[in-house]
Amino acid sequence: MASKSGSGGLREPPNEQAVLNMYEGKRSELSQIYSNITDLEMQVSEHSLVINAIQPLDQSRKCFRMIGGVLVERTIKEVLPAVQRNKDGLEEVVRKLYETLEKKKKDLTEFEAKYKIRITKQEDNKEGGNKKEGNAQGVLVGAASSSQ
Incomplete structure (x- = not known):
């Protein structure tokens, strides 16, 4: 029996601090x-702006594109498909990141349920409120002292 509980102990973190570290x-x-998704969505938006800006223009018009840190001269006819491919690739990466995000959120929820983790928002707000007031008081005192 001791070996069974010992093997079960290997799967689970040994103490609360280890659980907390894993949770964090x-x-x-x-x-x-979330940060990566936000960055990539901004890039997709920028690609869309470029596509919308150059699409109605004459296809033989001169166009500049940054490739590997080098500005190269091309035509809109050459650049537009490349920008569209890049945008499509970014959208695919964003889609995969959303799938990964959902899996990680589910994993986190299961972890919270397994270890009965609850986030106490009321305490955080009270503590955060006190800290903000403390910081504000410090700033006001400093400002009042410097103005006298």
């Missing part, structure tokens, strides 16, 4: 994925 790591991963 999972939340950090989610945050990083």
Whole structure:
């Protein structure tokens, strides 16, 4: 029986601090994925703006494009398909990141349920409110002292 509980102990973190570290790591991963999605969605938006700006123009018109840090001269006819391909590729990456995000969120929810983790937002707000007031008081005191 001791060996069964010992093998079960290997699967689970040994103490609360290890559980907390794992939980914070999972939340950090989610945050990083959100950040990556935001960045890539902004790039998709920028690609769309470029496509919409150059699409109605004459296809033989001169166009400049940055490739690997080098500005090259091309025509709109050459650049437009490349920008469209890049946009499509970015959209695919964003789609995959959303899938990964959903898996990670599900994993985090299961982790929270397994270890009965609850986020106490009321305490965070109270503590955060006190900290903000403390910071504001410090700034006001400093400002009042410097103006006298």
